[in-house]
Amino acid sequence: MKLNHLKLGQRLGMAFGLILAITALVSTIGVWRLETLKTASQALATTEMQRHALAARWAAHINLNWVRTAASLKASDATYIDTLKRDMDSTSAAISEMQKKLDELVQDETGKQLMADVATRRESYRVSRVALFKRKQAGEDVGAQVDKELQPLAQEYLKGLVAIDAYMDEHLAASQAQTLAVALSGQRILAGGAVFAVLAGLLLAVLATRSMTGPLHQAVGSAEAIAEGDLSRPIHAEGRDECAQLLGALGRMRNRLSELVSDVRRNAEGVATASAEISHANNDLSGRTEEQASALQETAAAMDQLSSTVRMNADNARQANVLAQSACEVAVQGGDVVGQVVDTMKGINDSSKKIVDIIGVIDGIAFQTNILALNAAVEAARAGEQGRGFAVVAGEVRTLAQRSADAAKEIKALISTSVERVEQGTLLVDRAGTTMQDVVNSIRRVTDIVGEISTASSEQSTGVSQIGEAVTQMDTTTQQNAAMVEQGAAAAESLKAQAQDLVNTVAVFKLAA
Template sequence: MNLNRFRVGTRLGAAFALILAITVLIAVVGVWRLGSLAATSHDLATTKLERATVTQAWTNDIRLNWVRTAAALTTQDAAQIAKLRADMDATSATTSAKLKRLEELLEGGGADLLGSVAAPREAYRSARSALMKRKDAGEDVSAAVERDLRPLADTYTASLDALLKHMDRELAESQAQAAQAASTGQAILVGGTVLAIVLGVLTAWLVTRSITGPVQQAVASATAMADGDLAARIPVEGRDETARLLQALAHMQQRFGGIVSGVRRNAEGVATASAEIASGNADLSARTEQQASALEETAASMEELSSTVKQNADNARQANQLALGASTVAVRGGEVVGQVVETMKGINDSSKQIADIIGTIDGIAFQTNILALNAAVEAARAGEQGRGFAVVAGEVRSLAQRSAEAAKQIKTLISTSVERVEHGTALVDQAGSTMQEVVASIRRVADIVGEISSASTEQSAGVSQVGEAVTQMDQATQQNAALVEQSAAAAESLKTQANQLVEAVAVFRLEAGAAAAPAAPVAWNGSERRGPGRATNVSRLVPKPALHAARPAAAPARSATGTDDWTRF
């Protein structure tokens, strides 16, 4: 029988009602049997025992009176006779009272028992009265006593003995009935008590098992959930409170499993994302360090470029001074024609030196243009932070182109001047007419050299600005590197915490299919984030400018080489 269909209160009420009903039944039967026993005991104590007692006393009185009667009838002593007769009368009165009481006791039933005694009693009394009268008359009745009265007395006492035996038998039967009633009552009480105990124990066992079984199942399920086992099935049977408890536990297990599954998925997602972030930050840190290294190299290159530009400005000032000197010599040559040959030799030497210097300036302009191009490329790679640097690099490149153009013009002029100086000796006759042209050319050279000097000054200022910008970019890059290191440390901490969360959630065992399969951490490839064509480590070879002028004989070849380089560029 499935007791879980009924509520716990109903089961407990039914169990207690059954026990109470059995107890009431036992009490009713016990009261009934006790009432019967009480009635039997009352009848035994008040009627039958008293009847037997009265009958026994009556019999004793009759036997005593018989002895007195026999003595009174056989003795001749008047005083003794009087005393015996007085005792006999008193005993007879007592006997009459006992007989009357016995008749009262036998009114409810058994009055016919006295019928067997009445006839012997009357016969005995009649014979005794007759003998008493004969005795009073003076007749000797001793023989009649033995002959006539004794048999009647024996019959009378025998009837009384029979009546007493009957009374004793009834008393014994009543005692047996009382004992039987007591035994039956005891058996009923014991049997009812045993039955009540058995039914109570059985009912208590069934009710207890129907309650403790689901409760133990609930405890086991709660313990399993506490141990992290969310896959164990919770059986729910019945419609009682314990069934509702198990149903609530099953619902709680299902909800808890869903929560743990969601937490596990989210934790695994966080772990994967944190791993990607940590890997990305590590790669970003490496790239930032590479960028910082590249900026340091750029700063070094800018220092070299600044030194080169300063040297270029010094050369331009020297060229300007030389041009001024040449102009002075040309003016004086117009006044002193006689010294033209010696002066032309000096001009020839100076022109060769100027050609060498212009070749050097041409090389410096070419290198400056290359450096400006590299700076523009680096500014484009730097993005938003390198926009100002790109503008400055463009200006530097424009100045380098202008310097190159001026150097070309100066080279052309110097070549013409050298040719003229070489032919000066042969054309000394024409010196006077051409001196004015020489003076004008030298003045133009002075102007161009002045422009070169001004451009070199501006170029030096621009290079200084570029150096400051590179320094600022280097500082910003160092700050970015520090921030990237902090971000990498935070990402690593987040990764560690996410792994700890995954390990903490991993203790729960879910049903198959309750949670998605754990996502494997994505192997992050740092190369996927590099820009196209981005070098891992940037190293640049900056051409060193010539610090000293080459020999005059190498000027034509160097000029040709410089022209070819500018054409290719």
């Protein structure tokens, strides 16, 4: 398992946990060895010292009983002897008790053999002593046997105790050596554990430090490179710890900054190019706007002249409309007169046709002819200039009527001619009526057209005035646009300079190929 796959908290926790585990193990071993040392010390302080004390007291009691035994066996006073014997019995009982306790305290095989040897020697000494007392009681003098028989047994008895004492000294020395060994081993274990804990702590500290400082140094170097504008250096992150996450984040930041700087550089160059084009276009637009302003000024002057002309045309159209309306009224009246003439001519035509039929009775209707001639004269007078021909005809009719009696034949011929002429006149009058109606219609259409022209001229005059005002406003706006274009050109130049500065600024960053 790699350390960089662990989190920093897990890594530090494992390091400190291992150090604590080693410390706990060393402490446990130290406590165990101290407990062993405590047990050995207690055994040394109690068991060994108790055994030495028992052995010393045992030897003292042997010496005491030996003196009492020798004195009692050599004495002659029975009371003194009894006193000594009671003391010896008491001391022997104490020795037996001490022997029992010491036998319980001796656990090894060598000690038990020595204790058995002492017990044997004691029993030999006791048997010999009892025998001598029996002989003493029998009246035998045993003083010489005390020194000769009993003293060597007592000495052997004491030698057995000396051997036990020497054994105890050796056992005490061994116990002391064992205690010292336990203490030394405890010291070695504690010292070794402490050294191991220190070395393990140093090793873990070095490993943990290297596992953290290496990526941190790499992160610092990468951050400094990014701060200096070097985005070409790749950042590799290994592991899953916080340092790897930091390097990964720096790598993503470096990649994002590289993309951002590339986009900014590309856009800055585009802005610089576009600003140069905008500046050039604004200069062209400024010139064209000035030309447009001049053209608009000329247009405004022309529109003023056109407005004056249109106003004059509108006035003339209004006057023409008035005249056309008057002409229309006159034409309508003329049309009515022509209609009446047409009707009259039709009547004349009919009358002329009847005259042909009643030519035979011309005399009978001369008066009527005069009346008709008079009526024709009246109608001709009413027709005005166009009725002059009819007045002449009427006069001739009256003359003919007066001369009808004398010139019937001539009248017939004249009437025939008159009928033909009347028919022609009727046709002409019909044509004149139709033409007059056409004239009336045309005049009405002309009147309508002139009215429409007058209205259109008024509207045109208003529109031209509005156009003039609009052109004036356009001229003002164009002047303002010209000023704004000049400002835009200046702003474009400033933008061009700023874009170039931005390009130079972004050029500081070094990007990967």
